[in-house]
Amino acid sequence: MSVTDVRKDYDNLTLTLVADLAAPAERVWQLWADPRQLERWWGPPTHPATVEEHDLTPGGAVTYFMTGPEGERYRGWWQVKKVDPPRFLEFVDGFADQDGTPSADLPTTTTRVELTTHEGGTRMELRSVYDSREQMDQVLSMGAAEGLQEAVGQMDALVAA
Numbered sequence: 001m002s003v004t005d006v007r008k009d010y011d012n013l014t015l016t017l018v019a020d021l022a023a024p025a026e027r028v029w030q031l032w033a034d035p036r037q038l039e040r041w042w043g044p045p046t047h048p049a050t051v052e053e054h055d056l057t058p059g060g061a062v063t064y065f066m067t068g069p070e071g072e073r074y075r076g077w078w079q080v081k082k083v084d085p086p087r088f089l090e091f092v093d094g095f096a097d098q099d100g101t102p103s104a105d106l107p108t109t110t111t112r113v114e115l116t117t118h119e120g121g122t123r124m125e126l127r128s129v130y131d132s133r134e135q136m137d138q139v140l141s142m143g144a145a146e147g148l149q150e151a152v153g154q155m156d157a158l159v160a161a
Helices: 025-033 035-039 133-141 144-152 155-160
Strands: 003-009 014-021 049-054 061-067 073-084 088-096 109-118 121-129
Touching (some): 014 155
Antiparallel strands (some): 014 121
């Protein structure tokens, strides 16, 4: 599995996942930049993603839903803040209701993705930053750390193909 570290830092309100992938940064970047490839890993295996909108430019949006084992749908969105292909992506990640309207009841997270050369491949550091301890606890209690680890764990097979 490509995931080498998952850290919960309550002092800095961050969840950081590190993955080492046996592919150049340009290939790993495509897993983010191509909506069909993003669908193949963004959700954990039990909750595959379907990307509806995908504009990976500053100010752009990504909208998606994950489908659970019983057919239930969980919607989410990104508001893209910064992009520097193939090395850096920053977006605000949030939950949405069944109509795709951003949820005011659930927290948002600022997510930063950095790709760097590492041991002949690429190290991906994905850091989620929360606004408060309460928000971090709420998202982590929903299984975000485990789900993210399972989702990123699917990248190995995709970059090898």
